[in-house]
Amino acid sequence: LCKGQVLRGYVPNGTLFPTWFTMGPGQKKYTFPEFTVVVMLDDVQVTYYDSNMKHFIYRGHNTSDKIHEDEAQDGAYVFRIMYHHMKERYFHLKHHLNLTEGVQVQQRMAGCEMFDNGEPALIMTKNTFNAVFVDHAIYYNMTHFTYDAGQLLQGWDGMRQLQEKILYENVLLTLCIRTLKTILERERRTKRFLEGSFQVSCLAFGFYPRHINMTLLRDGQPVAEQELTGGEVLPSGDGTYQLRKSLEVSTEELKKRHNYTCTASHLSLDNKLDVSWESGTERVHLSTLSVLLVMLLVLFYWAFSFVSKGGCKASVSIPHSK
The missing domain is CATH 2.60.40.10 (Immunoglobulins)
Structure with a gap:
């Protein structure tokens, strides 16, 4: 899972790009899936998932590589959490913005970073709704968790803040770093074969x-x-x-x-x-x-x-x- 930049002291980070489309009642259904996720490493797509296929496709340099069962289970678990969060956010925003019909697009960028010694550095999420910034959360230094509710959502109370901190610290960061290491190792092996290309x-x-x-x-x-x-x-x-x-x-x-x-x-x-x-x-x-x-x-x-x-x-x- 990665992001399109390399920071000093970090290996390439991981970024997910999930997108959720919703339509008003009675509208014709579109052919594209309701929920899609693209996983990238250094601006290169390595994995794709959507709610129609319900399984992963590896899109790295070596397309013959398969997604292992444990990776698929980890991803499915994380994406269910993301889907639940995005759905919850949609209903809040629909009420706040008085939306009754039309195609609505909600996007999330979620990624993790680790230090060059393999230790986790941070995990973050940023959400937009119809191209407008909504909210942002980040867990870093293995201790600090901050959440910015923006102008469209209410902030979390102390209990919700603690629940989300535990989720980010003990579940999402662990799975993201593990997946990042797996993909990095796979791409490094591939790079050795591509030397001179x-x-x-x-x-x-x-x-x-x-x-x-x-x-x-x-x-x-x-x-x-x-x-x-x-x-x-x-x-x-x-x-x-x-x-x-x-x-x-x-x-x-x-x-x-x-x-x-x-x-x-x-x-x-x-x-x-x-x-x-x-x-x-x-x-x-x-x-x-x-x-x-x-x-x-x-x-x-x-x-x-x-x-x-x-x-x-x-x-x-x-x-x-x-």
Whole structure:
């Protein structure tokens, strides 16, 4: 479970992105699940779960890896707690905001961090409702628990505060750190096999509505989905969405000087958007780089954001070694 940054003194942290959709009475049901969870490590999706499938799908670098039974049970238990909390919060907000119909979207970012010696550092949750901040809780230093009810909810009394502290300290933090260690070890094993490879990534963000078509092309031909990691549309927390697709490229493939193109179409775009990069256009001295820099050297970063009138902007950057 992880978050998209690395802090000094910490290993990569874990973040969940559960989303809960609700509809008013009599409305047609949508095909997307009511409750979805995406688990990420360093901005890379590693696990997916939703209320339709009711089981985990591993989406890390090695997609042949399976979710073990104990991991599945831990996750199901935590997600039931999350679902209960989000449902409780929805009824409070529905009454407070006088909502009677329409699709309501509730989002939660939940994550844990641990020190480089493997000891837990903190666990936190942050909730939004229809892209508006609702509340935030954090347990840190193995002693301190704080809760910010925001402007839309009532604060907890002393008994509820104690109950939540016990839950975070003895259940949620323990399960989150255990899962984080498991996923870290799995990804580290995979990284050893991928040594000397590179990553090409397409990232689209800031778009609404959530439906988007994005394809990674190699010499004009679509790359098979089973070769890619990521691919799930994720909420951004501000009412818009993001999507990332990544491809591992070996040094042998890089020598073939393939042309990689990210192509996307969306309702807010008048025309299809294409952004390309050709391998071999940058001078690379592989012998002087560490494995980490090798992994980042030809990172192809494409990002575009949509504005209200349907315009967009795109950028391409290739990190260099120092």
